[in-house]
Amino acid sequence: MGILKLFSKTGPAVRRLPAGSMTVDRQGNVVATTVSSAYPKASLAAVAGEVLKVFSEARAAHMPLSEIHLHFASLRITARAMRGGAIVFLSPNIPLKTSSAN
Amino acid sequence: MESRHRILLLDDNPDVLEMYREILSQLPSKPEIHTATTGARALALLDAEPVRLLVCDLKMPKMDGLQVLSIVRRRYPELRTVVLTAVQDEEFRSRAYALGVDLFWLKPETQLNLQMFMECLESLLGRDAGSGFRGVQSKSLMDIVQMECLSQASTVLRITHGALTGRIWISDGELVHAEAEGAVGEPAFRRILEWKSGTFESLPPEPDHERTIDKPINALLLEMAQAMDEVANPGANGSEDAAHRKTVWKLSALTREGAEWVVSAGETGASEGWGTQNANEAAAWMRQAGECCKRLSERLEAGPLSHVEGCAMERRLILLPCDKKAFLVAWPLDTDSQRTTEQTKQLVASWES
Numbered sequence: 001m002g003i004l005k006l007f008s009k010t011g012p013a014v015r016r017l018p019a020g021s022m023t024v025d026r027q028g029n030v031v032a033t034t035v036s037s038a039y040p041k042a043s044l045a046a047v048a049g050e051v052l053k054v055f056s057e058a059r060a061a062h063m064p065l066s067e068i069h070l071h072f073a074s075l076r077i078t079a080r081a082m083r084g085g086a087i088v089f090l091s092p093n094i095p096l097k098t099s100s101a102n
Numbered sequence: 103m104e105s106r107h108r109i110l111l112l113d114d115n116p117d118v119l120e121m122y123r124e125i126l127s128q129l130p131s132k133p134e135i136h137t138a139t140t141g142a143r144a145l146a147l148l149d150a151e152p153v154r155l156l157v158c159d160l161k162m163p164k165m166d167g168l169q170v171l172s173i174v175r176r177r178y179p180e181l182r183t184v185v186l187t188a189v190q191d192e193e194f195r196s197r198a199y200a201l202g203v204d205l206f207w208l209k210p211e212t213q214l215n216l217q218m219f220m221e222c223l224e225s226l227l228g229r230d231a232g233s234g235f236r237g238v239q240s241k242s243l244m245d246i247v248q249m250e251c252l253s254q255a256s257t258v259l260r261i262t263h264g265a266l267t268g269r270i271w272i273s274d275g276e277l278v279h280a281e282a283e284g285a286v287g288e289p290a291f292r293r294i295l296e297w298k299s300g301t302f303e304s305l306p307p308e309p310d311h312e313r314t315i316d317k318p319i320n321a322l323l324l325e326m327a328q329a330m331d332e333v334a335n336p337g338a339n340g341s342e343d344a345a346h347r348k349t350v351w352k353l354s355a356l357t358r359e360g361a362e363w364v365v366s367a368g369e370t371g372a373s374e375g376w377g378t379q380n381a382n383e384a385a386a387w388m389r390q391a392g393e394c395c396k397r398l399s400e401r402l403e404a405g406p407l408s409h410v411e412g413c414a415m416e417r418r419l420i421l422l423p424c425d426k427k428a429f430l431v432a433w434p435l436d437t438d439s440q441r442t443t444e445q446t447k448q449l450v451a452s453w454e455s
Contacts (some may be wrong), residue, residue: 004208006129014160014161014166014168014189014194015166015403016193017193017403017404018403020129023446030450043402046398047398047401047402050394050395050397050398053390053394054390054391054394054410057386057387057390057391058387058391058412058414060383060385060387061380061384061386062380062383063383063384063387063412063414063419064414065412065413065414065419066413066415067412067413068411068412068415069410069411069412070395070398070407070410071407071408071409071410071411072200072395072398072399072402072404072405072406072407072408073197073200073404073405073407074196074197074200074404074405075402075405076328081103083344092193093196093200094192094193094196
């Protein structure tokens with residue numbers, strides 16, 4: 001069955017999840033980030049915008065939040081509200097990832 | 103004539119498709135094999151006719167496998183899905199399982215591996231969906247308890263329903279004790295029997311366990327069956343009483359768990375609040391936050407939303423999306439984050455059961 005190796009492809013790649021942190025100003029602009037520069041800037045800006053929206057909608061509902069954690073099946077987004085925006089942490093969930101510790 | 107299951111193969115390489123079409127047509131159940139070289143074509147085929155199993159590649163141009171799977175999961179929740187890929191990456195495996203795929207398999211390179219893959223597919227084709235307790239298909243929990251009692255068995259049944267767990271003690275065919283959601287005896291037994299699906303297992307008997315239920319099992323089961331009939335066919339006054347009882351029960355459950363308030367919001371705009379006067383504003387935020395998360399999930403391909411946690415000045419909020427409703431539960435800020443998430447899941451599961 002080694003012949004099946006012929007069909008292994010080097011074609012289009014599947015997009016990876018963002019990992020790292022970013023600082024966002026009150027307009028939703030990404031001021032600084034440690035997320036790989038290969039990751040689309042537009043997607044990071046979208047994360048920033050949505051996170052700020054969750055904070056502002058909470059204020060409008062009289063439930064001001066200082067911190068939010070969005071738990072998706074394969075990604076966790078943590079955001080802390082700051083006076084001039086927010087700091088956002090993006091952590092992919094990779095339960096089977098082998099640790100280099102020990 | 104017996105209908106054959108349909109399998110849809112999705113891969114952008116026509117040679118691979120042809121090879122797997124030939125291989126899968128040799129499955130013992132002789133399924134019909136359909137193929138598609140793009141995600142769009144696969145979705146069109148799924149719209150056109152019922153398919154039992156989708157076997158999907160990951161690396162494809164325009165729409166990759168994870169995108170296809172996330173659409174398929176929403177549109178066809180009953181469809182079995184398998185990822186067959188050459189991408190050996192734990193992140194993608196994890197993301198595929200997070201999207202709810204039944205199987206993630208690296209393209210087989212040995213005869214033995216291919217044989218195992220075929221056996222898995224055959225098993226997926228044969229597995230029936232639907233309700234019932236795993237292990238005894240088409241039997242309700244009432245049937246299971248009745249069977250244990252009729253056979254004069256002694257056992258402890260542990261029943262799991264989502265995040266909830268209950269136990270029923272049976273000794274020499276008699277129901278002696280039950281525990282669930284902090285309740286014991288008859289109330290616990292009634293709660294457990296209201297669960298519609300889940301898993302159960304028989305634990306070793308505990309013959310010396312304290313007896314808290316004296317009523318004969320048949321009388322209890324009859325009462326339960328009548329109560330379920332009333333819920334299924336409520337009369338005018340009956341439904342008002344039932345709604346009142348439900349509200350009282352929910353408020354007491356809230357207090358018992360230690361939560362401050364709960365708001366539930368449906369997709370259509372209906373919202374309910376227990377312990378708060380601010381239900382409508384909270385529900386509006388829940389819907390907006392849910393929309394934000396949905397857009398993020400689609401944009402980042404991060405899989406479905408599990409829950410949202412928010413820290414306010416005085417309380418910790420947990421937003422939990424369920425099937426057609428979402429729940430927002432407020433806990434005191436000094437409670438442990440992980441524990442409150444689990445408690446929220448249990449509270450919501452018990453409300454929805």
